[in-house]
Amino acid sequence: MKQRPTKQIVTLKDIAKKTGYSINTVSRALRDKDDISPETRAFIKNTSKEMGHISNMLASSLRLGYTKTIAIILGDVSNPHFAIMMKEIEERARQLGYNSILMNTSEDEDLEFTSIQMALNKNVDGIIICPTQKSDKNIKYLKDIGIPFVLIGRYYENIETDYVICNDKMGGFIATKHLLENGHRRILMLNAPIYISSAKERLDGYRSALQVYNIPINPELICEVSATAENTENIFEELIKDGLNFTAIFAFSDILAWEVWDYLKKRNYSVPNDVSIIGFDNICSRMSLPVHLTSISSQKGRMSVSSVNCLIDKLTSETPMVHKIVLDTELVKGESVLQIEI
């Protein structure tokens, strides 16, 4: 394999040679240190600019011990849920002077582990991660290593970490309550695997809403699809093979809600006339669609910005706080929920 330096880079050495000053003086001048005469500084800076010098962060990082780079480890950026996070995180991180390396885990624990390794290998200053949660192995590893990290969107009940999540339980409660208020009694919870904290919490919310309404919890109406949502078709098929024994669906995500909506439509069921659907994430706040899904807003934008702020606080503050941030969720009404008579 060819291993050429990609280009002719102008180094401090080159500037030093051209200006006649030492490398160190050039370095100090460019960094606006005050023990350099203004004329010298101006001269060096000009020459540097003329020569098109771009500082070599590698050398600087090696010396200083930080890279001004963070790793963002997510399930899959092609999922709008993560895509929105990524956008906001990158933007905020950049504002604060950090670059973002993206890694997709595809919700695979091994890929997650190698992602962490790669991140460490690249000497990132910190990590923002939405953990797969199949086990807590990788998060424990992160803690062991001692690298600053923040969880986003998911958390561990019995591992002490920083995290930024939305109030999933509240979201699940609100969603279910909304359906109940509209007369629905048989509500299907179409969930993600409950080893994922947000799935578990939303289910908890669903359960408590039913309890408030004194409706017994029917395990047949609680259903799980995989985190990567493969072969949902089969699961849907199984669900409606004896007709619909529910009048409403509370889906773990908008993506899943649309998918089941589409599936039902193909089977000649109408939403909301035959089935009401409520999603989670309110992706439509970012994207106009000709179908308006009722959804729970999870404030991804704020979550993302907070996660960066939190991480950078850990990186730069002498006395970093432990951040456990839980953002409120709220109902956003669309046209996918129908009032039915009780």
Add this chain to the structure above:
Amino acid sequence: MKQRPTKQIVTLKDIAKKTGYSINTVSRALRDKDDISPETRAFIKNTSKEMGHISNMLASSLRLGYTKTIAIILGDVSNPHFAIMMKEIEERARQLGYNSILMNTSEDEDLEFTSIQMALNKNVDGIIICPTQKSDKNIKYLKDIGIPFVLIGRYYENIETDYVICNDKMGGFIATKHLLENGHRRILMLNAPIYISSAKERLDGYRSALQVYNIPINPELICEVSATAENTENIFEELIKDGLNFTAIFAFSDILAWEVWDYLKKRNYSVPNDVSIIGFDNICSRMSLPVHLTSISSQKGRMSVSSVNCLIDKLTSETPMVHKIVLDTELVKGESVLQIEI
């Protein structure tokens, strides 16, 4: 600001101390050089593993001149169009041993420039970029600097670069032809700014299809929204203020198609009964929605993988080819186009 090294890293020095060998010997052993006895190598490797050593790419990169990192510069990852690309690029790049730094330009030329600077500053080996194209300043800068880069999705007619695009002209032609074949004669082209090559090409395709059908081109039916699609509402309003003077819309992207669909729906126009719509990108191949937009597939997955292959070829091949890859586009029928009598 605190600037602490983020963690206690195990260095070769530490391993050397523990094993009693020199740093150099440790380095050689870990890199499987053959001038080390198998026993020594095994011993050092074991110790290294026990100590949890993760190689410091910074030092290695500084010495070797490459970072195994590429920069991906896109408009906005929260747009599914770019999100899908990003996912595929990251995946492919990782397969080939590279990490990906993401930067969003928000289609802003200055942000694009600073993104390039940051990428250079971080010593990325190469760049995959979807250029804003407001001018060719930044791309010329990239060429000047001499860093390997590949354009994705857009290209410059009169600047020689590597690129991977889809056949936008063909796509525009197919889309328009499909509408024409279904009896439409007044077709609104809802385009992106034509300084973007894909917009220009799609418009060219639109034009040639109309020409084939001997239909004069009506400038009033060619309309542009900004690249970031802000205040599209106003533009839509202007378009239909005197009622619909078109029976079909060919939209630059699926996102835009949905948006105008939604807008029309709010104004009590029905799609496809009152207006047919055809989009571009076929995002639904990745995501099920209960509305099925007829669209042009642009094979983003293949485009993305190709762009990485192309870049890595430039980085590693002794005799890198110039890659000008144009992938075919094809019609994917949905339910948003209606046959009307002529």
Add this chain to the structure above:
DNA sequence: GCAGTTTTGTCAATAAATAAAATGAATTTT
């Protein structure tokens, strides 16, 4: 047992930037 070869491992230099210490000159203090 000695020249010649192979194996095995060490030392010093290097990459680019930064920090700490040292130098030399000018200026101020005593």
Add this chain to the structure above:
DNA sequence: AAAATTCATTTTATTTATTGACAAAACTGC
């Protein structure tokens, strides 16, 4: 006038891993 201080700059050391040159064993064959 000698000593102390200040300023502007250079020299040397440091960060970690890798390379090339070379030294010290170990082994081969005559």
